[in-house]
Amino acid sequence: MLDEKRLQILTESAKYDVSCSSSGSNRKNLGGLGNANLGGICHSFTSDGRCISLLKILMSNDCLYDCLYCVNRRTNDIERATATPDEICELVMGFYKRNYIEGLFLSSAVFSTPNQTMQKLFETVYKLRTVYNFHGYIHLKGIPNADKELIDEAAKYVDRMSFNIELPSEKSLKLLAPQKDKNGIIKPMTALQKEKFIRSENKKGKFIPAGQTTQMIVGATSETDGIILNLTSALYKNVGLKRVYYSSYVPTNFETSLLPYNQVSLLREHRLYQADWLLRFYGFTVDELCKKEENLAEEFDPKCAWALKNLGLFPLEVNSAPVELLIRVPGIGLKGAYKIREARKFTKLTFEDLKKMRIVLKRARHFITCSGKFFGEEKEGRIRKLLLQLEQNDNATQLSLFDKNEVILSTITGEF
Ligand code: SF4
Structure with a gap:
């Protein structure tokens, strides 16, 4: 059983991931517990930004990687915890039965090889669906560079799967997250989208019905809003993402000349969300909103x-x-x-x-x-x-x- 201490560590560590929206899934209850429908699970956001209707948790915050912007990085001196698949399943069922949550948002630090970490995440969602008979909403974060077969297998049991881009360019990833690479993030996204398309063409049933999302950190590196929005637009067009989430960089307990000392303006993040909306629903192109070398104007939407x-x-x-x-x-x-x-x-x-x-x-x-x-x-x-x-x-x-x-x-x- 997951003790309170580890629960606190693992849920606290998960709150930096903003891409946990849950709308767009539609699956009937087939005799188990819970359901997910087209309207999405209704969330509430508390004043500190946490989603309170999904259990938002990391399987582990004990990361082997050292992404400089991340609180869970290997070199950060914080308390570490890891949960087993069964502990997470029991927690989800317990919370669901008490009506605390309507679903699960599960992510993890890379606590072993990408494949071993992905395997544990897969085991969790597999057990939730097949052993615990849980029919509620599940959003699973994939582990970049894990094998395609493993990712595809896990994707069969979840409503939404996503990979975080984190930084808007390969150059920035090399600088701040040297163990990650753009290809390892984009490739599984593209492969999942392809699989989804093939299955829908062949009427092979639903596959990640709520689609994919991603998250980008804004302002940790020098990329302009123009560059960020061009990447966003390409992700919507080429990878069929449902949403891109933006997160203004918040300094962690670490000072380095590679990162800004102050928190990046929330207004910048807000303008990006507004521009994103215009791209998706109002027929604007990125060029109309923002030149590649510029940021969006802050004074006007x-x-x-x-x-x-x-x-x-x-x-x-x-x-x-x-x-x-x-x-x-x-x-x-x-x-x-x-x-x-x-x-x-x-x-x-x-x-x-x-x-x-x-x-x-x-x-x-x-x-x-x-x-x-x-x-x-x-x-x-x-x-x-x-x-x-x-x-x-x-x-x-x-x-x-x-x-x-x-x-x-x-x-x-x-x-x-
Ligand atoms: S892989 Fe990087 S971003 Fe993800 S938890 Fe580890 S240090 Fe943080």
Whole structure:
């Protein structure tokens, strides 16, 4: 049985991994315990960023690797612990029966060879499904450079599997995580995606139904947001990832000139999440949002920054503009644009109508006309000033969600 001390160490060590979202899985309960459905397991995030509806735990924090940014690195003087597959299974079942959790997020430090570590992770999920008859959600972190057969075998028993990229370039990996290499991380991701595709084409049943995710640390190395977003975009297109998570670098108890002394701005992480959203759902390309050698603007959200750079394209007439352009208007989201498209089939829309549709006119009014009427500002400087005020008000509200003393840890979720 896993004692409280080891449980504390292993769950504390797991909290630095932010990529534990669980939505997108759909499997019926076949007579055992638990289930996973399309809506995903509902999480709550505590103020320090931990996900409280999944048991988020490492099998071991006793790492043989020495990634400089990581609290579990070999040279860090911390308490170590390792759990056996059965101990984790019993814990999951015990917590599930008490209604503490709805699923498991299992990762591990590399406490032996990659294959031996992966083997233990595989044993855990295999036993959970086949011996303990657990049907709840499982997100498993794979171990880079483990054999493909082992990874594929483990993937059969989980809803989501992911490998953390950690750093956005091979050069940075060499510098800060010399035992890791880009190929060892990207290769299994690509292979899993291929396997998923083949199985779905051949109707061979579901394979990692909730897909794959990854995590990137932001600001530990010199890569710009442009480079990070280009990598993100390639991962969505080529590897079919569900999500990329960003985590602002938080200094651990270790000083080296290779790493920043201070924590990286949470706003930078937040802007990356916003840009990521625009890539996935709003049809933006990375080039439109950010040049390769630049970071995203901090003062405006990326959509607003794009609109300000492209004022010549505005104002758009809401009664006739295509939806693809309407969603690029600051203050009009996807839902708003679809509501406009439906409503204008029956009537000429007015600003009053837009207000009823909950379009954020404080932002949108500078970029749209309604039946030819315009209520925005015309001068760029004035628009900037007003939008900046709104942005500052929004940021003030968002940050107040967190206790000031705990704001550093809020970066762990990236979900403001
Ligand atoms: S492999 Fe690197 S990032 Fe992972 S636990 Fe070990 S030291 Fe940390």
